[in-house]
C-alpha cells in the first residue's frame with residue numbers, strides 16, 4: 112500500500128533500526144499516532160546485523176577515561192538510565208544473559224548479550240498493536256517547517272510521492288558511514304574508500320535533514336567505530352562482518368610498510384582501526400605469536416559468538432600473510448611482501464619511533480616497548496589488515512533530552528535524534544552502539560510524544576502503508 116499523501120501524524124520516525132523502532136514503539140505506547148519510515152526494503156539496519164551485546168561504561172568516571180572528548184552530560188543520563196532500559200528488554204521476554212560480560216572492549220565496558228533480532232520484531236509488533244505503522248522502501252526527499260510550527264515530510268516510494276504532516280520528527284537513520292561523499296567531506300583520513308561493515312542504507316540522511324533544519328554538529332566527525340579486517344578481503348558479506356573482524360589485535364603489534372609502529376596496540380581494536388586510517392595506504396601487518404592465535408585469536412568476543420580461527424578465515428578470504436617458526440623468519444617473509452625488513456628488525460628490538468607513513472600517531476597512546484613482550488613463542492604470524500567502518504561517531508548535536516540543537520546550541524522544537532545519528536557520546540573512544548541507540552530511542556520517543564500530545568496534537572488520518 113502506498114503512503115497516503117496529506118496524512119497527518121503526531122510523530123514521524125526515520126530509520127527502522129533499534130533506535131528508530133524503540134522511539135516509535137515508546138511514542139506509540141505514550142498515546143501518539145506514529146509512522147516509522149524505513150528507506151530499505153526491510154527493517155533492522157545494522158542493529159539486526161549486530162552481535163547483540165547491550166553494553167556501555169559502567170560509570171561516568173570510566174566513561175570519561177575511555178572517551179575523554181565525549182559528551183559527559185549525555186553520558187551521565189544514558190548511564191543512569193541503562194538499568195531501566197535493560198529491565199525493559201528483559202520484560203519483553205527475549206533471551207538476555209543472566210550474568211554480565213565484563214571487559215566488552217578490552218578491559219572496558221559492562222553489558223549483557225541479548226537476542227537483538229527477536230527484540231526488534233517485538234518492538235515492531237508493539238508499534239503496530241498501538242495503531243502505528245512501519246513502512247519500508249520510503250525515501251525522504253526533505254523536511255520543512257510549516258507556519259503552524261509543525262513539519263512537512265516529503266517522501267517518495269515506488270508507488271509515488273506523498274507529503275506527511277507531523278508535530279515531531281525523530282531522526283534515527285544510523286549515521287553517514289555508507290555515503291562516500293559525506294565520508295570524503297567529513298572524514299579526511301578515511302575518504303571515499305574504506306571497507307563498509309554496516310548496513311548500506313545509513314548514508315547520512317539524518318545528518319543532511321537535520322542540518323537543513325538548522326541543526327549543529329557534535330563530536331569529531333572524522334571518528335568512527337569499526338574493526339580491523341583482512342587485506343585484501345573477498346566475500347565481506349554481512350554474515351562475515353564479525354568472523355573477519357580481528358578483535359584480538361590488541362594482543363599483537365601493528366607495523367606499517369616502513370617497518371614501524373604507530374600506536375600502543377593494547378588500547379583496543381576499535382582504536383587501532385581508526386589509527387590505521389591515518390596511515391598512508393591504510394594497510395599494516397598485525398604480528399602475533401602462537402599463544403595469541405590459539406587463545407584470543409579463536410575465542411568468542413561475546414557469549415554465543417562461536418569459536419573460529421580468525422587467522423585461518425582471513426587467509427582463506429585472500430589476505431596477505433606470513434607464518435614462520437622464528438621472528439627472524441617472519442621478518443624475512445614480510446620483507447618479501449614489501450615491508451622494510453631492516454627497520455622491522457630494529458622495531459622488534461625496541462625502536463618505538465612512530466611510522467613516517469602515519470599522518471597522526473595514535474591519539475590514545477604512542478607505541479611503547481611494553482607491547483613487544485607479547486611476541487613470545489613461535490610459530491609467529493603476520494596478517495595484513497585494513498580498517499572497516501561500522502558507524503560514524505560524530506553527528507547531530509543534541510541535548511541530554513535528545514532534542515536537536517541549532518548551531519547556537521538552542522533546541523529545535525519538535526526535532527529529535529537517536530542512535531548512530533547523534534554526535535558526541537562516542538568520540539574516537541567508544542562506549543557502545545546498541546545501548547546508546549536504545550536509550551536515546553527511549554528518550555526521543557517519550558519526548559516526541561509529549562511534544563505532539565501537548566499543544567500541537569496532530570490527528571491521525573488512517574492507515575498509510
Ligand SMILES: Cc1cc2nc3c(=O)[nH]c(=O)nc-3n(C[C@H](O)[C@H](O)[C@H](O)COP(=O)(O)OP(=O)(O)OC[C@H]3O[C@@H](n4cnc5c(N)ncnc54)[C@H](O)[C@@H]3O)c2cc1C
Pocket residue numbers: 125126127128129130131148149150151154155156157158159160161162163164165166249250251283284285286308309310311312313314315316317352353501502529530531532543544545546548
Ligand atoms: C557486525 C556488527 C556488529 C555489531 N555488534 C554490536 C554489539 O554487539 N553491541 C553494540 O553495542 N553495537 C554493535 N554494533 C553497532 C550497532 O549495531 C549500532 O550502533 C546500532 O545498530 C545503531 O542503531 P541505529 O538504530 O542508530 O542504526 P541502524 O540499526 O543502522 O538503523 C538505521 C536504519 O535507518 C535506515 N535509514 C537510513 N536513511 C534513512 C532514511 N532517509 N529514511 C528512513 N530510513 C533510513 C537504514 O536503512 C537503517 O535501517 C554492531 C554493528 C555491526 C555492523
